[in-house]
Amino acid sequence: MPYDTHRYRPPPRSFFAGAHECFGVRKFQSPRPANYQENIHMGEILAAFEENPHTSSRAVAQMVGVSQSTVLNVLQKNHFHPYKVRLHQDLAEDDFGRRLDFANWTLQQEPHFFGRVMFTDESSFSSDGVVNRHNSHHWSVEDPHWLMERHRQGRWSINEWCGIVAEYVVGPHFFDGKLVKLI
Numbered sequence: 001m002p003y004d005t006h007r008y009r010p011p012p013r014s015f016f017a018g019a020h021e022c023f024g025v026r027k028f029q030s031p032r033p034a035n036y037q038e039n040i041h042m043g044e045i046l047a048a049f050e051e052n053p054h055t056s057s058r059a060v061a062q063m064v065g066v067s068q069s070t071v072l073n074v075l076q077k078n079h080f081h082p083y084k085v086r087l088h089q090d091l092a093e094d095d096f097g098r099r100l101d102f103a104n105w106t107l108q109q110e111p112h113f114f115g116r117v118m119f120t121d122e123s124s125f126s127s128d129g130v131v132n133r134h135n136s137h138h139w140s141v142e143d144p145h146w147l148m149e150r151h152r153q154g155r156w157s158i159n160e161w162c163g164i165v166a167e168y169v170v171g172p173h174f175f176d177g178k179l180v181k182l183i
Contacts, residue, residue, distance in 0.1 A: 037070045038077070045074045049139045057139075075139060083138045085146050118165040125158050 041064050048060045057075065061068040106113070138146045162171035 035073070037066050038074050041066050041070070042074050042078075045071055046078060049075070049080065053138045053140055053144075055139075079141050080139045081141075081143075083140060083143055083146060085138070115166050118163045118170065120161065120163040122159055122161045125160070 044064050045060055045066075048055065048063060057071045058068050061071045064071070138144050159175045160171075161173045161175065162169065164170070
């Protein structure tokens with residue numbers, strides 16, 4: 001039978017002899033427990049997140065000198081969670097009073113009043129990625145209700161506007177920041 005290069009060839013006898021000699025001479029040390037690194041560096045990891053809860057697990061892993069999975073295991077065992085920032089509109093001091101006045105005024109209107117009101121919303125998108133919540137975390141045991149003010153004015157590349165009146169949707173309309181008159 002001709003030699004087939006695609007067939008499996010067993011290792012030579014010397015391989016097994018060397019392995020047997022190696023295993024017979026050297027005694028195995030018991031492996032460290034799976035959480036050895038976690039136990040040694042737990043205080044250091046938790047202190048890093050207490051000092052700056054917005055830091056990333058990757059940055060702490062590099063600072064402490066352990067793997068990122070070790071950092072995440074320590075955080076999980078200590079009941080830390082990555083809370084994401086919630087954006088909200090910044091409010092002026094007199095906004096609360098005006099909102100209360102508007103709510104009282106709407107209660108005095110006819111029952112079908114809101115069927116004739118157009119509710120609108122807009123959203124701004126920019127190419128520079130000013131607000132990227134994906135990478136914004138706050139590591140904590142309890143939810144800190146972390147808020148970030150979002151200013152209405154800035155360098156936005158495109159705005160989207162949409163409205164709803166009764167059961168009709170108006171839009172969406174896109175603007176490039178220039179004044180556009182709707183007809």
